[in-house]
Amino acid sequence: MTKLLFIGDIVGETALAYLETRLPELRATYHPDFVIANAENLDITRHNPSPGNCGMTTPSLTRLFALGVDLVTGGNHSWDGPEGMSIHADPRILRPLNYGDQVPGRGATILTRGNGAHAVRLGVINVISRSALPAADAPLAALDAQLDAWQNQTDLILVDFHGESVTEKLSVGFAVDGRVTALVGTHTHVPTLDTRILPNGTAYVTDVGMTGPNAGIQGYAPSGFVKRTRLRLPTGDPLTLAGGPIELGAVLITCASGRAHSIERIR
Ligand SMILES: [Fe+2]
Ligand SMILES: [Fe+2]
Numbered sequence: 001m002t003k004l005l006f007i008g009d010i011v012g013e014t015a016l017a018y019l020e021t022r023l024p025e026l027r028a029t030y031h032p033d034f035v036i037a038n039a040e041n042l043d044i045t046r047h048n049p050s051p052g053n054c055g056m057t058t059p060s061l062t063r064l065f066a067l068g069v070d071l072v073t074g075g076n077h078s079w080d081g082p083e084g085m086s087i088h089a090d091p092r093i094l095r096p097l098n099y100g101d102q103v104p105g106r107g108a109t110i111l112t113r114g115n116g117a118h119a120v121r122l123g124v125i126n127v128i129s130r131s132a133l134p135a136a137d138a139p140l141a142a143l144d145a146q147l148d149a150w151q152n153q154t155d156l157i158l159v160d161f162h163g164e165s166v167t168e169k170l171s172v173g174f175a176v177d178g179r180v181t182a183l184v185g186t187h188t189h190v191p192t193l194d195t196r197i198l199p200n201g202t203a204y205v206t207d208v209g210m211t212g213p214n215a216g217i218q219g220y221a222p223s224g225f226v227k228r229t230r231l232r233l234p235t236g237d238p239l240t241l242a243g244g245p246i247e248l249g250a251v252l253i254t255c256a257s258g259r260a261h262s263i264e265r266i267r
Helices: 012-030 058-066 139-149 166-175 223-231
Strands: 002-007 034-038 071-073 108-113 120-128 156-162 182-186 203-205 250-256 259-265
Touching: 002 012, 002 120, 002 156, 002 182, 012 058, 034 156, 058 071, 071 120, 120 139, 139 156, 139 166, 156 166, 166 182, 182 250, 203 250, 203 259
Parallel strands: 002 034, 034 071, 120 156, 156 182, 182 203
Antiparallel strands: 002 250, 108 120, 250 259
């Protein structure tokens, strides 16, 4: 039995500090073989109101990897900030697969645990919907091509599908049902209750939800979002983190022989 712990969009320094106290406890309780986290919102990299002010920085990534996170996935914020291009030199960082070959980074990788006959090869693929990144290529075509390319190279496959639409996430989930071990949704930062095993054995959830401060909007202070909704123009308000306690968006997937046995939320 192999256990995968997936942590949804980590939002900001307070969420990272929370994980520094909480993740060791989760690892001791659940003994995950692989820990994967979406970190596209790990930092506020620019306090000015321009787009592209989330993303990741090296100091925060160093702290995250020090906790035993094996791999980081991304989304529409994968290239944000001053280090948005250079961080992708690190093979522990994935960006959406279906975003052409001109931007740096990789959209799929294989992690291995154990040796010889006991080795487990986990393929991880990060794809994005056009609802989150309009210039993206078609996500299902990219996913199909990657799965074809990996014939017999993996024992388990986890897909982080980053997008807005529930119907699209479900449709892609059913399209790859039985060919991937798990497909988990990210990007909305809102956890959904629909953890389920699809008919051919793929674990599925529409959105894992964020790991971030819960008294605002998607982990951020609400005032700028509200002003922008009224004004319908950029407001100049800086992006700042929300207050409130940190909520944990995470799922634990147990699997064997390439198929998922269970997917449950970790509270
Ligand atoms: Fe996000
Ligand atoms: Fe996103």
